[in-house]
Amino acid sequence: MKLKLLSLVCLFSVLVSFSQDDSKYLDKVKDLDITIETLYGVISGEKGEERNWELFNYLFKPNAKLIPSGKDQTGTYRVRYMSPQDYIDTSGKWLVDNGFYEQEIHRATQTFGNITQVFSTYEAFRSKSDTEPFMRGINSIQLLNDGKRWWIVNIYWTQESKENPIPKEYLPD
Template sequence: MKKLILIAIVVVIGLSGVKAQDPSDKYLEKVSTMDNTLQTLYAVISGEKGEERNWELFKYLFHPEARLIPTGKNSEGLAKARFLTPDGYIEASGKWLVENGFFEKEIHRTVQSFGDITQVFSTYESFRSESDETPFMRGINSIQLLNDGNRWWVINIYWCQESPSNPIPGEFLPQ
């Protein structure tokens, strides 16, 4: 009898259009707009020394095939790129972020969209603590996003740090 009642409840719920909430839906608001998605991206990697990051939320931002691509120079001075999955980024940088403290703040943004795709050049400054006034690093994140009609997905983040030989152009700085 209990089985019949349970089956009847499941059928009624199914027919009423009520669906069980997917556990990952708890973050849906964080990716409902491009602005929310980018704000969450910066916030989720930022934190004081010793503060754990919400890696579940971090991974939720990214499309399953997404990549994080830091660039730099090798020992011969040639440009190089490293391709990481979100899990690879966590493995490579997660411990360092917590041990050192890290805040990345967007200071300027340019956006181009066509159809369902959006390209953002997001200029950032990096700090060890939220109370720091002078950044220890700056650069530009090239962020590719997809809006699938339900949410925004980070497809790629491709970034370059500023250096004396490669200053950030004025067009990508606050006016």
């Protein structure tokens, strides 16, 4: 009986800690606009400024993917599949060492039921004070609203190039 009671107390403690942790960032995923704003904000920062990787991970559904695409050395378009942790491991240090600000300049959104697809055009800067971006592209962001919050399911992106300019319909007027 004591073992059963101890197990229940432990289970209750775990559940309470999960619910407390869940509410820590709940305001960052309560609507679509705030979720996208949080995504851009959490990866952006000045050189030497640490990112909030706990918040970054909180944005994503388990098994979510980040999928950059671009040409390889032979000119063939390729994709790479990363988990949020893979992204942190491969890009986190670079973001801090170099400074990186990514800002959304245009958005096209499609929603059906609880799923949403966002084509989010971005510009990237090394510092908030920069006036010219060093890179532009489009993030294709798939999201799920589970009735309580928004989750990022995937982010699939490519950078703009001379051969692949961003179409007018995905740029600000």
